[in-house]
Amino acid sequence: MTSPNLSESHNRFPLILIADDDRFARKILSHTLEQSAYRIIEAKDGQQCLELFLKHQPDIIILDGKMPVMDGFTCCQKLRDLPEGQHVPILMITGLEDEASINQAFAAGTTDYITKPINSIVVVHRLQRMYEASQSNIRLRISEEEHRTLLNSLKEVVFKTTPEGKLTFLNTAWVEVTGFTVEESLENHFLISFIL
Secondary structure: OOOOOHHHHHOOOOEEEEEOOOHHHHHHHHHHHHHOOOEEEEEOOHHHHHHHHHHHOOOEEEEOOOOOOOOHHHHHHHHHHOHHHOOOOEEEEEOOOOHHHHHHHHHHOOOEEEEOOOOHHHHHHHHHHHHHHHHHHHHHHHHHHHHHHHHHHOOOOOEEEOOOOOEEEEOOHHHHHHOOOHHHHOOOOHHHHHHO
């Protein structure tokens, strides 16, 4: 799945998926975030979160750490394993504040971590920063893809090396000129031996 269309993102309020088994906690958080112009969808566990994520492609996900069926840590890891979930911001909000739980959350791929009880002002500000960073990353990925497409359309060889001379980028013209694939040439000192 491709990245969300940036212009679409700016023409609508960000969509947040909240996954928490505590219905009351979901409703309180939903109400708080709706006051800050977010759109909300809710899941009662990690499995439902995955299903709703694939269906709605939210801009941000909020996960509780402890949930039945599938906990937030497992859900976070499964989201990160999806091509569509690799870049979405994930905020874990949980009552677990021990070092092991925090380490587990970040190892699973969470973007940020807040312990309960939550301060709604802090949550709103964290989400805003996460959303802004996410939009910047989308713009950067789009720009990089456009740049790569342009470089690959050139008939001249374009390359990039490390200071040590290892190739780190080659456009597709490299294959036509040298007969070597881009994959077998990258990370080698091939350029030096090719010139010599």
